[in-house]
Amino acid sequence: MRFFTIISMIVMALVNIHSANAAQITNIASSPEQVSPLLPGLNAPKLTLMNQSNKAVNLERLYANKATVVVVYRGGWCPYCSRQLAGIKKIESQIAQYGAQIIAVAPDSPAELAKSKIDSPNYQLLSDNKLAFTQALGLAYFLDDKTAKAYRDRMGVNFVDLDGQSKVALPVPAVFVIDKKGLVQFQYANPNYKVRLDESVLLAAVKAASAL
Template identity: 65%
Template sequence: MLKFILLACALLITANVHAATATNITNQAEKVSPLLPGLTVPALTLKDKNGKNVVLAERFAEKTTVLIVYRGGWCPYCSKQLANVQKIEAELAELGAQIIAVSPDSPEKLAETKIDSPNYQLLSDDSLLLSQTLGLAYYLDDKTATIYRDKLGVNFVSVKGKEKVALPVPAVFVIDKQGLVHFQYANPNYKVRLTESLLLAAVKSVSEQ
């Protein structure tokens, strides 16, 4: 646990520095170390689809937050997950929860999405700083990076110049108003996502505390 606290502090210090200075990126998706329940998400600032700054701590303070970290709008599994969560948006709202979904997509890419709700916001982590803070970032191997770029036309964030590209392992966190993580689900197999019923149960447990 001390490891994560020290890491969070280090990343907070470098929050205003180019992402290339942050190094919490593993070489494989299976080796990521997601932030554990009981720890606090550092106060970082991301951008919305209009390029405006959004301070996560301020959003967290409003209500219980379902924080979804996904690979990008180009990923069909991510798109399906976002759509499925949108189906239970009203139920989450009744439990006093909001939805914040974050990806490496640029604000311009986020603007192309059809999700438009005051209770369901998409944010850009195009520097991968949040993904690194949450312990989710990993480098793609060269073969996979080439396939994704050539066949999907995806523009990835390059954390170490042109040699390496990185993505986050898809994850879901349930966070209280103080920014404390109460529930976490992260799976290196990007095809397997958290079910809506389990997510609702996790949010309900937080709202009852």
């Protein structure tokens, strides 16, 4: 009996470890073209995410401070995302002049985020390694098996269980501007991950949201 008790404890421990690393499926599309991004006028998700220092950041309190630019990207391994983050870094001071802040959210772990060269109190990197925020924004989708196989070794914990199979999910890259009431005032999402929002359009959206 003691032997079976020990075996049961080991199995439960393995299950708990697996569950800690797996995303809960609530809203994951089968392709990037089928995602349904959160629309302007709706409430932004008020979750708690971890930053690159592994400290909790409450988004509801963050939104209340000032208008917020939310950049959702695929991960530090993605060159298109890196260029986008660098481009937004260049206009960070202009965004700050409009009284807005920037958060960039990816499925990367806090440890992966810590490798970034972006280090600013007005430009935070946050981890969504369980895809809760991505799904709440309506941006999550499953990679096809061929692409997932190519990406699998380059990603963090972007694996979810679906019918007993390990799948890979990513966000469609997107940019949101959220006002101090937590409402989405601007949204841009493109299923073609190579096409990103122009910085001049983002600045115009931030200016409009900051005036509310």
